[in-house]
Amino acid sequence: MQTAEAPARDESLVWRTARIPVKHWGQGVENLDRTHPDVRQAVEDFVATWTRRYVPMDATMAELPEDRSLVGKGLLLFGNPGTGKTTTAAAVLTTIRRQYGGVIFFVPFADYVQALIDHRNWRDLYQATGDEMARERFQMLQKMLDKVLSCPLIVLDDLGKEHHTSSGFAADVFDALIRGRHRNARPTILTSNNKPGDWDKTYNASMQSFLTEACEVIPMTGRDHRRAA
Ligand SMILES: Nc1ncnc2c1ncn2[C@@H]1O[C@H](COP(=O)(O)OP(=O)(O)O)[C@@H](O)[C@H]1O
Ligand SMILES: [Mg+2]
Numbered sequence: 001m002q003t004a005e006a007p008a009r010d011e012s013l014v015w016r017t018a019r020i021p022v023k024h025w026g027q028g029v030e031n032l033d034r035t036h037p038d039v040r041q042a043v044e045d046f047v048a049t050w051t052r053r054y055v056p057m058d059a060t061m062a063e064l065p066e067d068r069s070l071v072g073k074g075l076l077l078f079g080n081p082g083t084g085k086t087t088t089a090a091a092v093l094t095t096i097r098r099q100y101g102g103v104i105f106f107v108p109f110a111d112y113v114q115a116l117i118d119h120r121n122w123r124d125l126y127q128a129t130g131d132e133m134a135r136e137r138f139q140m141l142q143k144m145l146d147k148v149l150s151c152p153l154i155v156l157d158d159l160g161k162e163h164h165t166s167s168g169f170a171a172d173v174f175d176a177l178i179r180g181r182h183r184n185a186r187p188t189i190l191t192s193n194n195k196p197g198d199w200d201k202t203y204n205a206s207m208q209s210f211l212t213e214a215c216e217v218i219p220m221t222g223r224d225h226r227r228a229a
Contacts, residue, residue: 014097020106024090028098032091034225035084039077042218043092046075050100054152055185074187076211078196079220085191088220089155092189096153103151110162112148112177113170115141149180152187159192160202171203178207182214190215 015025029043046053052065053073065071075092077085090106097104122138125131148154156177162170181188196217199208211217 015094018093018097018104018106020090020093021086024087024094026094027087027091028095029091030095032084032088035088036220036222039084039088039218039220042075042216043088046092046216047095047099050096053185053187054100054102056152057184072182072185072187072214074182074189074215076190076192076196076215076217077220078192078194078217081193082226083220083222084225085220086157087225089157089189089191093153093155100152102153103147105147105151105154106157107148107154108157108161109159109170109174112145112156113162113173115144116173117169119145149177150184150186153189154181154186155189155191157191159190160194164202171207174203175207175210178214179210182210188214 011026015022029040029047032040032043049070052067052070055064055071075089077088079085093104093106096102119138119141122134122141126134126138159174164170178188178190190211194202196208196211199211
């Protein structure tokens with residue numbers, strides 16, 4: 001017998017499109033067991049204050065939050081490998097999507113840097129030769145890069161693991177992305193093994209000070225979950 005109701009749309013499409021690592025699909029902040037209470041509190045606060053952090057492009061003056069201290073403000077999760085940074089970041093992304101909707105995106109920072117390089121190369125090739133495949137590739141990458149810059153919430157995973165060229169390309173890219181998103185009231189969740197005090201070595205001193213303005217810094221302490229029995 002046929003039912004009148006359409007089958008519920010499978011959620012996997014949402015998490016696949018957002019490029020969330022498969023092991024974290026559908027796991028929200030309520031699934032963060034064995035997380036330090038301070039971290040749990042910080043991520044729950046982040047979710048609860050979302051409408052004061054993210055301001056839609058078409059917001060009117062009346063829709064702006066009265067208290068603007070959190071506008072564009074994200075999270076910086078830092079700690080040793082295996083302390084649950086990626087798990088926690090993916091969980092926040094998942095919960096924000098479920099509670100508030102909107103486009104979300106998960107991207108390893110190294111992949112983002114590589115996508116920028118590929119985008120430039122395919123575009124140059126297209127401009128030089130008019131090759132159709134080059135055009136398709138650069139337009140596809142263009143869409144992805146636009147999404148990272150403008151969607152309401154992204155996770156930039158594993159900052160500092162990208163390959164650093166002498167030109168400081170990664171540093172410039174990071175600077176432009178974080179500042180651009182913050183300026184447009186799009187919070188960013190960053191994860192890194194680097195201590196915030198060491199950011200001036202990886203990137204630069206002005207970035208270090210800006211980061212603490214653009215993000216709440218959350219130390220991930222405790223033992224390596226990968227090794228915990
Ligand atoms: N709160 C948690 N409770 C139990 N296991 C966890 C928790 N957070 C992470 N894990 C597990 O520990 C391992 C490492 O977590 P991950 O988030 O990848 O760490 P990191 O990104 O800091 O290296 C994974 O297998 C993950 O499933
Ligand atoms: Mg990780």
